[in-house]
């Protein structure tokens with residue numbers, strides 16, 4: 001019996017991997033495989049890399065091949081006026097990076113917005129309400145979630161950023177800059 005257990009232990013398959021990302025976007029993968037065939041290792045690896053890149057995209061990392069654009073570039077490529085796009089950037093409906101040359105976004109955010117305009121508008125509305133409620137409520141208490149209405153919205157605030165998530169698991173979460181008037 002013991003010998004059989006030892007034998008099982010020897011041939012037990014194990015696959016462990018973990019990925020961490022630096023803020024600069026560098027991915028570090030740690031891998032550990034035991035008793036896996038080459039084919040199984042490749043499959044584990046491919047699955048791992050696919051889920052890490054999915055997570056990176058969800059976290060807002062910009063994929064290779066994305067085109068960086070100013071409001072002028074967007075107007076040229078997608079039509080509408082430069083002012084129209086400037087307004088969307090200002091309202092936070094298109095994520096952007098503030099540079100000396102103005103606000104820069106990426107083409108994928110613009111196409112994403114055009115495809116899901118109503119959803120983005122709704123989300124930005126919820127986010128505004130959430131930020132207000134978080135700032136008004138005491139830090140130790142939950143605020144009311146604008147999406148599901150449950151009093152389960154929690155947030156952490158550092159000097160310049162608010163990260164909020166609804167603990168009722170309605171899927172609402174956000175990261176927002178602390179409004180100018182509130183930041184110290």
Ligand SMILES: [Zn+2]
Nearest residue numbers: 145148166170
């Ligand atoms: Zn909720």
